[in-house]
Amino acid sequence: MSSPQSKLQIAIVGGGIAGVALALDLCRHAHLNIQLFEAAPAFGEVGAGVSFGANAVRAIEGLGIGQPYQLIADRTPQPWQDIWFEWRRGVDAAYLGASIAPGVGQSSVHRADFLDALAQQLPAGIACFDKRALRVEETAERVRVRFTDGTEHECDLLIAADGIKSSIRDYVLQGLGHPAVAPRFSGTCAYRGMIDSETLRAAYRAADIDEHLINVPQMYLGLDGHILTFPVKKGRLINVVAFVSDRSPQDPKWPQDKPWVKNTTQAEMLDAFSSWGDAVRVLLECIPAPTLWALHELEELPGYVHGRVGLIGDAAHAMLPHQGAGAGQGLEDAWLLARLLADPQVDAGNVKRVLEVYDQVRRPRACRVQRTSWEAGELYEYRDRQVGDDQSLLSTTLANRFDWLWNHDMEIDLASARAQLGWQ
Structure with a gap:
């Protein structure tokens, strides 16, 4: 049995859906020491309904939170259970077509309800509240995060899940020699x-x-x-x-x-x-x-990691909501990081390399989802240069436009990451 000193110490800044999901998965492993810091006095989400595609639902299940999700999630009732959206003209509600997500349809939940369900499973002592990150300092072997209340925390690895207004993103970008990026x-x-x-x-x-x-x-x-x-x-x-x-x-x-x-x-x-x-x-x-x-x-970032600090969720790739994909991308981040960091082969000596591989695997896909989310809004609002307001083209384009997003196989990503790390 490992001593507390030999455990890999991981800090997560940000108690939204992605941060809490990552903490929940990682804290199940005895060789990891997990601490979650949230700026607010309690867990809470801004917003109302959030939609999850088939890829996000698989990530939820893979993170071990499928049961609490299914207890509160909404599904389109039968016989329309596979419909993601029906598409209609705003001027008269005339039917244009439908996008079908077999086995999932429109899977949605109230953000606050989902976060509450996750937070209830988090073991006591993992979460610390009223901790707003101010700045990050890094040595060869450790990371120190300082908070606005004057306290600080040291760890082997820091994951920033603190949203589109992340206070840690600029540290990562500066380390990469890139100027700060504001929303x-x-x-x-x-x-x-x-x-x-x-x-x-x-x-x-x-x-x-x-x-x-x-x-x-x-x-x-x-x-x-x-x-x-x-x-x-x-x-x-x-x-x-x-x-x-x-x-x-x-x-x-x-x-x-x-x-x-x-x-x-x-x-x-x-x-x-x-x-x-x-x-x-x-x-x-x-x-x-x-x-x-x-x-x-956010604009597409040149990297999500620097040294022992990594970005996930909206801190890395905040996007427009037009594909219902933003929260799902944060969950994919959490799923891959959890699979990698929980591996017994990870230690303080190679954790920087693990973060680099996470970045190499996740960033191209997340950037593509950012781009196509913007493009989806152009399509919906008759501004796509090829489609315009052509009803026939709209119908055929929307019918299968999201298949690549929903059908993504995260196990292939994991295999690629493990191969890059030289893990069997």
Whole structure:
């Protein structure tokens, strides 16, 4: 039995879904010492519904958190259980086609519910709260992270899972000889709200709108805007996100003194979609107090690791939500890192090499998902140069556009990483 001093000491900064999932997997191994630091006074997620593709669901299962996820996850009801989204024109809700994810369909959950389910499984003593990372210092053999409360922590390895506004990302980029990267405003804002499903059904009946639009996840498409709906809370609530893009500025900027999330009015939201059809109008009329989200993303980074410090999740590759893939990429990061770091062949002497291999394997895929998430938004809003608003092309393009994303085999990634490390 190894002594505490001989254990590999791993610190994780950031208690979102990716950070907690990684901590949960790693703390099951007796030869690892895991400490998780969260800036907030308790675990908590910003946002509402989050969607997971088939690849993300496999990562969830591989991380050993499949059971708590399935207990709270929503699925499209039979006989539509394999549908990810139905695609419709925003002007009249005319059917354009559907994207099919066999065996998974639209798998979604309320972010806060999922994080709460994970946090409940975390052993006592793993998580420390009110610990906002300030800076990182590194020697040949150790990493020290200093917090804003004046305390510090030393470890063999530091994993930053502290989101798009990561305080550790700049340390990694500086070590790579790259300038700091700040989140950039995409030019797209999203109105968000949750609707009681029975309220929406009553409104649709009164307006003689097909209730099928509630039963199955929908994506309404239009010029410079799109709207998605899917159920959460076991179908009791309908998550609605209505995107609007301002394409007039070449380099859109969000005012530094404005919050990224703010309350807004229903009138403003309805005005943004005034030319759309009745199904959209009635849907949005059921959201009396929407919030407005300014969507930010990161440019593709030149690397996710430097020395004994690595980035995962949004700290590494924050992306637009148009493929429902951001959280899933963080879970893929966690899955691969957990498989590698838990291997008995890892020690303080080779952990830097393990991080380098993680970067080499994960970064190309995550960068591709970043790019294609932006491209998906262009497609939905009739701005794709090849497709435009051609309904036939939209239908065929959307039918199988996501297969490469969902069908990715992470075991192949793991085999590649192990081969690069020279592990049998």
